[in-house]
Amino acid sequence: MKVFEIENICYSYPDGTKALNDLSFSVYEGEILGIAGANGSGKSTLLMLMMGCLSPLHGKIIYEGEKLSKQKLMIMRRETGILFQDPDDQLFLPTVWEDVAFGPRNLGLTEEEVALRVNSALRDTGIEALANKAPWKLSGGEKTLAALAGLFAMRPKTLLLDEPTSGLDPKSRRELINIIGRTKNTAVIATHDLDMVMDVCQRVVIMKNGTIESDGKVPGVLTDREFMASCGLEIPLSLTSRFS
Ligand SMILES: Nc1ncnc2c1ncn2[C@@H]1O[C@H](COP(=O)(O)OP(=O)(O)OP(=O)(O)O)[C@@H](O)[C@H]1O
Ligand SMILES: [Mg+2]
Numbered sequence: 216m217k218v219f220e221i222e223n224i225c226y227s228y229p230d231g232t233k234a235l236n237d238l239s240f241s242v243y244e245g246e247i248l249g250i251a252g253a254n255g256s257g258k259s260t261l262l263m264l265m266m267g268c269l270s271p272l273h274g275k276i277i278y279e280g281e282k283l284s285k286q287k288l289m290i291m292r293r294e295t296g297i298l299f300q301d302p303d304d305q306l307f308l309p310t311v312w313e314d315v316a317f318g319p320r321n322l323g324l325t326e327e328e329v330a331l332r333v334n335s336a337l338r339d340t341g342i343e344a345l346a347n348k349a350p351w352k353l354s355g356g357e358k359t360l361a362a363l364a365g366l367f368a369m370r371p372k373t374l375l376l377d378e379p380t381s382g383l384d385p386k387s388r389r390e391l392i393n394i395i396g397r398t399k400n401t402a403v404i405a406t407h408d409l410d411m412v413m414d415v416c417q418r419v420v421i422m423k424n425g426t427i428e429s430d431g432k433v434p435g436v437l438t439d440r441e442f443m444a445s446c447g448l449e450i451p452l453s454l455t456s457r458f459s
Contacts, residue, residue, distance in 0.1 A: 216244045217280070218373055218401050219265055224274035226260055226425075234260040236425040237274070242373075242403055247395065249412035249433070250405040252422030253447030258405035259300050261422070262375050265403070266297045296371035300378050300405075302358035306350035311342065311361045314350055318369040336368040341390055355382040363391070374402040380411055409437060409451035421446050 219242040226235040234257045242248055250258050263269045265276060267288045276283050278291040299305055308314040315336055319329045337343045340360045345353065350361055359382055366374065379395075380388045388411075395402060396415045406412065412419050412433060421429040421436060423446045429436045436442050440450050449455075 217241045218244050218278070219403075220277035221261075221265070222275050222277065224264060224271040224276065226264060226269060226271050234425050235264070235271075238422075238425065238427055239274075240420055240427060240430055242401060244401055245399070246418060247398075247402045247404065247416045249409075249416035249419040250403060250422060251407070251409060251412060251419060251446075251448060256422040256447075257425040258422060259377050260425075262297065262377050262403070262405055265375060266295065267292065294371055295373045295375060296366035296369050297375040298359070298362055298366055298377055298379055300381075302355075302362040303351075305362050305365065306353075306358060309349060310347050311350055311353070311364070312337070312346040314361060315364045315368050318365060322369070332368045332370070333364075336364040339367055339394055340364040341387060356384060356387060359383060360387060360391075367394075372400060374398070374400050374404075376402060376404045376406075378406055378408075379404060380406065380408045409448070410453050413437065413451050413453055421448070423447070 221241070222239050224235055224238050227233045250261065252258050260269065264271055267283055278287055281287045283291065306314050308317055312333060315333045316329050319332045337346055340363050342357065342360045342364060345357060345361065350358065353361060359379065363379065379391060383391060392411050392414050404416065416433050418431065419433050419435065419437060420427055428446050437451055438454055443450050
């Protein structure tokens, strides 16, 4: 089944920057889809549109078979967790624990259920020790992990992750990749971390200047040095021979 269908969307920012140009693709239930592309190719803009934070100028976004109306948007948001590229955009309560608890509390769960979810999300992201710390006093990577804990605590069906591994140390990165790899959720991951794409994604979309240059199975074009260079990218490190 298709979770998202993106049909011919175009988007320009108010200052006139054309960010997405006639872009179409689908996200299938249960898949982990990578979105790669050079800086400014439109990855974050695309995730913001999918989440309904921005509206397309042309084209449409269909969620589980229905165009995103006001009501469908509410359903989609309940079922989908987004990690923004800048975690400062999503942490706002006095402690990490409170922040992670915010979403589950809004679902109307009992305090006992909220505590269970928060503790398991903090454990999964390896930040139990930061539970009582103020989010604005965290390091960049710790903020990303706290924002991810907030997502996991909501138990969303679909994850939209914008640069989830950026700023993470190798151990946290590996643990996050393991969590994503284990998930039964549908996930869309915008990232420059092509080795993570190799590890966890079944499919990868390559973007360039607001359009899709390639959409196919991993590794596919990730092994094509020339194609990747034409999109301002390099092949994943794991495919680079030390001797070449
Ligand atoms: N708020 C904004 N106002 C105007 N232009 C913007 C805004 N945000 C992004 N853009 C422009 O839209 C285009 C796409 O940006 P976007 O952030 O989607 O790229 P990206 O692929 O996520 O890049 P990165 O890899 O650096 O995160 C770029 O040309 C960027 O300059
Ligand atoms: Mg981005």
